[in-house]
Amino acid sequence: MLLDLKNINWIREGKYILKDISWEINDGEHWVLYGLNGAGKSTILDIINAYTAPSSGEFEILDMKQGKPGYSADGIRKQIGYVSQSLFKKMRQEDNAFTTVISGAFASIGVYEDPSEQIKEKAKAICETLGITHYINRRFETLSQGEQTRVLIGRALMSEPRLLILDEPTNGLDFVAREDLLERIGNIGQDKNGPTMIYVTHHLEEVLPVFKKILLLKDGEVFESGNIQSVVNDKNMSELFNINVDVTFKNDRPILSKK
Secondary structure, three states: OOEEEEEEEEEEOOEEEEEEEEEEEOOOOOEEEEEOOOOOHHHHHHHHOOOOOOOEEEEEEOOEEOOOOOOOHHHHHHOEEEEOOOHHHHOOOOOEHHHHHHHOOOOOOOOOOOOOHHHHHHHHHHHHHHOOHHHOOOEHHHOOHHHHHHHHHHHHHOOOOOEEEEEOOOOOOOHHHHHHHHHHHHHHHHOOOOOEEEEEEOOHHHOOOOOOEEEEEEOOEEEEEEEHHHHOOHHHHHHHHOOOEEEEEEOOEEEEEEO
């Protein structure tokens, strides 16, 4: 099992930010993490990435159990590719796209040693998969947001992570850029040798057919979880949003509208 959260609580100033969260992910299962602002998504991601520890509950990820021999926060993070909005500003803006991708092999911001030919070839292959070969020599700061996102996904893939977390990767993209990026993400999900993925979004219409499972959060608790086709329905989504919602599926992607 790749991830096993059992009865996780996270309390700050006497308030439950997360309450009784249980979540299991097996290798090869691609999940969506969904909830309104303040539902607790960021806190769950911080726990998964070993940036913070739960107040109570049991936590095992990537075969490492908190508090047991062999547990290492650095060891966990080395096996996770994490792409979030906060990462954009951390990159060396003057580096070109190819150097930024290669930096993922060293888990560093920037490259401070000569990469081997093997690393270079691996980076080239990833750039081809993500469709970014035509701008690999451009400075990171000159790229559009969608182009930067693809570069950062490429950087995350360089370490061959077991888990790839994409935290709102289409934020700020127009329709064309969004759909192009989603196509590339779908290709990653269809790769049998690729990582397990967690996709975090505010927009369910982005959820591709490759994502079969979903965890719905509401007010720091698990509202519902399971197969998307059964969980994402009129009743559940209406209760989640506290308004009447109509759910349809088009091309196996959920579409929500207000009744």
